[in-house]
Amino acid sequence: MxxxxxxxxxxxxxxxxxxxxxxxxxxxxxxxxxxxxxxxxxxxxxxxxxxxxxxxxxxxxxxxxxxxxxxxxxxxxxxxxxxxxxxxxxxxxxxxxxxxxxxxxxxxxRPKRRSRATAARERGLGPLAERILADRTLDPADLARGFLGDDVPDAKAALEGARDIITEQMAETAPLLGALRRHMQANARLRARVVPGQAEAGAKFSDYFDHEERWANAPSHRVLAMLRAEKEGAITLDIEVDAADPAPVKPAEATIAREFAIRTQGGGAADTWLAGVARWAWRNRIQPTLVGELTATMKETADAEAIRVFARNLKDILLAAPAGAKTVMGLDPGIRTGVKVAVVDATGRLVDTATVYPFQPRNDVSGATATLAALAKRHGVALVAIGNGTASRETEKLAADMIAALPGEKPVKVVVSEAGASVYSASEIASKEMPGVDVSLRGAASIARRLQDPLAEIVKVDPKAIGVGQYQHDVDQGALSRALESVVEDAVNAVGVDVNTASPALLAHVSGIGPTLAEAIVAHRDREGPFETRRKLLKVARLGPKAFEQCAGFLRITGGPEPLDASAVHPEAYPVARRIVAATGKDLRTVMGDGATLARLDPARFVGDGFGLPTVRDILAELEKPGRDPRPSFRTASFAEGVNAISDLVLGMMLEGTVTNVAAFGAFVDIGVHQDGLVHVSQLADRFVKDPSAVVKAGEIVRVRVLEVDPKRKRISLSMKTAGAEGAPPREAKGREAPRAPAPDRPKAQGGGAAAPDGAFGAALAEAMKRR
Missing domain, CATH: 1.10.10.650 (RuvA domain 2-like)
Known part of the structure; x- marks a missing residue:
């Protein structure tokens, strides 16, 4: 071992x-x-x-x-x-x-079920196969006559039995299988064809009705699109090799012949017969097995790439800039059922709710505006968070009118992603956090809180419900769950958690804690009051020294007697931190944040007692910016005045928007017209871009130009290339302030997508827009 x-x-x-x-x-x-x-x-x-x-x-x-x-x-x-x-x-x-x-x-x-080769050996045909392989000067038909009997009525039956035995040998020869596998990996082609009569029903997959490409080069999104199309009965999908090779003996068959020293030209009767066996073995036994392998490998590779894309986008969402401790009004848009309203205070506590009906069938715009204004004034609302689902833009206009009518300092409205809010609102977590509150109102509260702190709120939702990937419902769900859980764990621990305010859902992702200990920590906190120091965590039931070692550095306690408890310095390294502080001749609280003083120290002076230079440097960095948040500062984007629907878009128009999702083939951008537009990978920059994530990330604010609009298919094609690069002069749209949260939004409930600059990825795009 x-x-x-x-x-x-x-x-x-x-x-x-x-x-x-x-x-x-x-x-x-x-x-x-x-x-x-x-x-x-x-x-x-x-x-x-x-x-x-x-x-x-x-x-x-x-x-x-x-x-x-x-x-x-x-x-x-x-x-x-x-x-x-x-x-x-x-x-x-x-x-x-x-x-x-x-x-x-x-x-x-390998122990195997009874095979045709086994039956042939039981009928005494093993020696016949051996003699044919051993002496190529003999005629197999003549040899076969010597093996006739009750179980072998004629020479044809004898030769079929010998063929089955030799085929099994060919299919179980490791060097041969390795060579054929490599040949297929290098030369196999994917071939997709429409199923007769399914062209109309499977129109969304029309790009693959007559499609062919190299197996080795097929990108993840196209593979998953074709596999889904095949699953839905729209196309047939095959992996072919040597199909276009004009040689009478195909390369794969020639490889088998070489392994068994079979002469495919100029040989005797035995070689001719064995060449036929090699062809039969390849087509009926070996090729189907290897095609199955290649299909599984192709799916596994595509899954891995799709999971990588999902994980990367989830990380960007979790680490989006928080608006911070401000009172927020959350609006969950709805038409017939009304707009749900929830106000949360600076700590995220739900303080008020309402439901307004500004749209059909009631059309009570004035009543809705008055209710929102009253709530805003009563609670001192600083931000209005608007969910990005159906009727989002109409609700945004309602909020804008309300804000304009308010006297004095006005709240800022922000459109945020409501992906997963409905899942949260019906969850056990939500019922514990807001007992007695209607499910729909819980969703509005979640929308408000995810603006305050996206990480703290979104961890309450199954990551798969966030919808920021490509074909996430088609990939290996176990592998997807493991990858996303790792992303959540890394994000939570990178930011750190205030142990005295964090929810059990957030604490559960802290290193070494998990759901059970998280509940125990919150129960202890509720019973005994806030933790004064990190060491007090050891009083929590079942939180022993090992768990403390793993979690302590990621938990923060602010305002306590130990200033280092508010930092990322691990308690085991407190002695080193105090030696550093002593070297400055100042008080710890004075030194924390004093970068100039700390910069004059030589880190090497404090190496020792099991702590090396990397740890000392980390401690110095933490003392310089104690409890620093790695997330970016909160920013907003501006939407164009008068651009509210896809019909308002004009070719060449320059717009500002928020990247909502980054896929292998490009980036989706919310430009405020209900449909996210697509910036194809070829339009992301003036230079060649292999990986879209190297140029943009979910949540980023970007400027784009409208390339193509297809209202019927609800597709928008955008470009981030230099203005005018495609030959059309850009038209700068008049801006109006319409702040957007850096937390990415997914495509709206109406579906749709973006018009593809080319047709190669159209089906994948349409499906991605619907399934994300």
């Missing part, structure tokens, strides 16, 4: 750009119960500074490679128990670097 671990560590080190000793240290810490955020932040000396991205990759690969090693042990044990394990076979199994290679080697020894 030690040798296996060393091998695993070496492989992972190469993959993440580290040394084996760094990986070994990280593995030991993770195996000991440490979390990735804790190791990344507080164990830099041990791991040589591996960051959270490297550690997440390490964690994933460690599990995969350990599974491979476990499978390797199972294979070796099985073959050994059969008495067929040779030194050469054992060496090959030990050297297998992938699951596919390992399974190829195991194939001849």
């Amino acid at each position: 030690a040798a296996q671990r060393a091998s695993i560590e070496t492989r992972i080190a190469g993959e993440i750009g580290a040394e084996a000793r760094q990986v070994a240290a990280a593995v030991a810490l993770l195996d000991g119960g440490a979390t990735v955020p804790f190791v990344a932040r507080y164990r830099k000396e041990a791991t040589g500074g591996l960051d959270d991205v490297q550690l997440r990759t390490l964690e994933t690969r460690l599990a995969a490679l350990r599974d491979l090693e476990a499978r390797r042990d199972t294979v070796l044990r099985s073959i050994r128990e059969q008495g067929q394990l040779t030194d050469a076979l054992s060496g090959a199994i030990e050297a297998a670097a992938t699951r596919a290679q390992l399974e190829d080697l195991y194939l001849p020894y």
